[in-house]
Amino acid sequence: MGNLDSKQASTQSYDEKERLELIISALNTGLALIRPDMTLVWSNDIIKHNFPDANFPGKKCFAVAENRTTPCEDCQAVLAFKDGKIHEREFQNQQNKRWYKVVALPVKDQEGRVIYVLEASSDIDDRKQAEKKRDQSLKELEALKKKLEEENIYLKSEVREARHFSDMIGTSNALRYVQTQVAQVASTASTVLIQGETGVGKELVARAIHNDSKSRSDKPFIKVNCAAIPSNLVESELFGHERGAFTDAREQRKGRFELADTGTLFLDEISELSQNTQAKILRVLQEGEFERVGGTQTLKSDVRIIAATNRDLNAEVAAGRFRADLFYRINVYPITVPPLRKRREDIPLLVEHFVSQIGPDMGKKIEKIPTKVMEQLKAYNWPGNIRELRNVVERSLITSPGSTFQLADFTVERHKSFSPPSNQRVSLDEIQQQHIQQVLKETGWKINGAGGAAEILQMKPSTLRNRMKKLGIKR
Structure with missing residues (x-):
C-alpha cells in the first residue's frame, strides 16, 4: 500500500511539473533563474532557443546574453539582488540587435534574503520597429505640416494684401497707359521693373502682370519687401537655410525663391538690398541657381522676377549703391506708375x-x-x-x-506741404524741419511701416531719425 501511495505521489509530482512547463511555454516569455554570483541555475525552452549555442549550467548570464565578461550595464538582476525589489527595463541586445523587455523578480528565503532572481524576458523587437516607423512617419508628417504652414503664412499674407488691391481702379489716360503695358508684358517671361512713388500701387501692377500671365497665373505669387527684412536675415528669407546654418536655424527652411518656383517672385524695394545679396540675385536671374544659407547643394528655381522701387535706380547706380549689372538685368521692361x-x-x-x-x-x-x-x-x-x-x-x-x-x-x-511766403527768406534746414514736423503730426509721429513718415517722405527710417536729430525735432 505504501509503495502504491509513493508511486501515485511521484506520478502526481511529474504531472504537476509537466503542467507547469506547459503553462510556462505558453507564456511566450523567456525565463531564467539566476544565483547571486550571476550564474544560471535554470532556463526555459525559449531562452535555450534564443541562445542555442550556449552551455547554460553554471554559465554567467551576461556571458550567455551578450558574450560579456562583466554584468550588463543597468542589469536588472544586479539591482534586484541589491535591494530586493522588482526591476524592469527595455534594451537592445548587442549580439542579435533585437529589443527585449526584461523583468527581474527577486526570490527570497524565509528570512527575507534574496537567494535567486527570476528574470523574464519578452521579445519586443516587432513592437519597437513599428514604433520606429510610426515616429519616422510622424516626423515626416510634422515636416510636411511645417512646409504647408510656411506656404500658408505666405498665402494668407497675399490674400490680405489682395483684398486691398483687388483691381486697378480708374479711367485716366495715365492709368490706361500702365494697363496697356501690363497687357503687353504679362504673357512673356521677361523681367519687369516697376517704378513709382511710395503708395502708388506698384504691387497691384505686379499682381496684374502675374494674373494675366498664361503660364504662371495659377502658380504662386510670392512677395518680398526687401526694406522690411533685417539685413542679417535677407539671404535666409530669399534663399532659405539649412538646419544649424546659424544660431536660431533649428530646422531646414525654404526661401522665397523655392516657394515661388514656377510662379512669380515680387521683389519690392529691391534698391534696399545689400550689394552682396544683389550679386546672388543676379546669379539666380542669369543661371536660375542658388544655395540655401549653410548649404552646399545647388538648387534650381524657375521664377519670373518682378522688381519694384521708389528710388531713381540710375542715380543709385551712379552713386555706387546699386549694381549696374543687376540694374540692366531687371530693367528689361520698365513700367512707371503715375502718382x-x-x-x-x-x-x-x-x-x-x-x-x-x-x-x-x-x-x-x-x-x-x-x-x-x-x-x-x-x-x-x-x-x-x-x-x-x-x-x-x-x-x-x-x-x-x-x-x-x-x-x-x-x-x-x-x-498741404509746407510752403513759406514768397517774400520770406528761410534756410533749407528750416524748410526741412517744418515739412518733417508736418508729416510727423499727420502720421501721429509714426516713423516705420506702411503710412509712416519715412514712407511718405521716401526715406529710410534710420535716415529720417538722423535727420530729426540733426534738426532738433522732438515730439
Whole structure:
C-alpha cells in the first residue's frame, strides 16, 4: 500500500511539473533563474532557443546574453539582488540587435534574503520597429505640416494684401497707359521693373502682370519687401537655410525663391538690398541657381522676377549703391506708375471703391458722398498716394455717423506741404524741419511701416531719425 501511495505521489509530482512547463511555454516569455554570483541555475525552452549555442549550467548570464565578461550595464538582476525589489527595463541586445523587455523578480528565503532572481524576458523587437516607423512617419508628417504652414503664412499674407488691391481702379489716360503695358508684358517671361512713388500701387501692377500671365497665373505669387527684412536675415528669407546654418536655424527652411518656383517672385524695394545679396540675385536671374544659407547643394528655381522701387535706380547706380549689372538685368521692361496727383480724375472712383470695400466690414452703409467732400479730396496733392487716400477714407468711415460720408479731421489747407511766403527768406534746414514736423503730426509721429513718415517722405527710417536729430525735432 505504501509503495502504491509513493508511486501515485511521484506520478502526481511529474504531472504537476509537466503542467507547469506547459503553462510556462505558453507564456511566450523567456525565463531564467539566476544565483547571486550571476550564474544560471535554470532556463526555459525559449531562452535555450534564443541562445542555442550556449552551455547554460553554471554559465554567467551576461556571458550567455551578450558574450560579456562583466554584468550588463543597468542589469536588472544586479539591482534586484541589491535591494530586493522588482526591476524592469527595455534594451537592445548587442549580439542579435533585437529589443527585449526584461523583468527581474527577486526570490527570497524565509528570512527575507534574496537567494535567486527570476528574470523574464519578452521579445519586443516587432513592437519597437513599428514604433520606429510610426515616429519616422510622424516626423515626416510634422515636416510636411511645417512646409504647408510656411506656404500658408505666405498665402494668407497675399490674400490680405489682395483684398486691398483687388483691381486697378480708374479711367485716366495715365492709368490706361500702365494697363496697356501690363497687357503687353504679362504673357512673356521677361523681367519687369516697376517704378513709382511710395503708395502708388506698384504691387497691384505686379499682381496684374502675374494674373494675366498664361503660364504662371495659377502658380504662386510670392512677395518680398526687401526694406522690411533685417539685413542679417535677407539671404535666409530669399534663399532659405539649412538646419544649424546659424544660431536660431533649428530646422531646414525654404526661401522665397523655392516657394515661388514656377510662379512669380515680387521683389519690392529691391534698391534696399545689400550689394552682396544683389550679386546672388543676379546669379539666380542669369543661371536660375542658388544655395540655401549653410548649404552646399545647388538648387534650381524657375521664377519670373518682378522688381519694384521708389528710388531713381540710375542715380543709385551712379552713386555706387546699386549694381549696374543687376540694374540692366531687371530693367528689361520698365513700367512707371503715375502718382495720384497726376490722375486726379480717378479719385472719385477710388473713393467709391474703398467705401464699398471697407464699409461693410465696419457695418457702415454709405449711400451718399457729398460733392464738396469729393472736391476736397481731388484738390489735395496726396504725397502718400493711393495708400494715403485709403487711410483717409477708412478713418472717415469710422467717424461718419450715418449713411453720408463725412471727412474726418481733414482739410486741404492742413494737409498741404509746407510752403513759406514768397517774400520770406528761410534756410533749407528750416524748410526741412517744418515739412518733417508736418508729416510727423499727420502720421501721429509714426516713423516705420506702411503710412509712416519715412514712407511718405521716401526715406529710410534710420535716415529720417538722423535727420530729426540733426534738426532738433522732438515730439
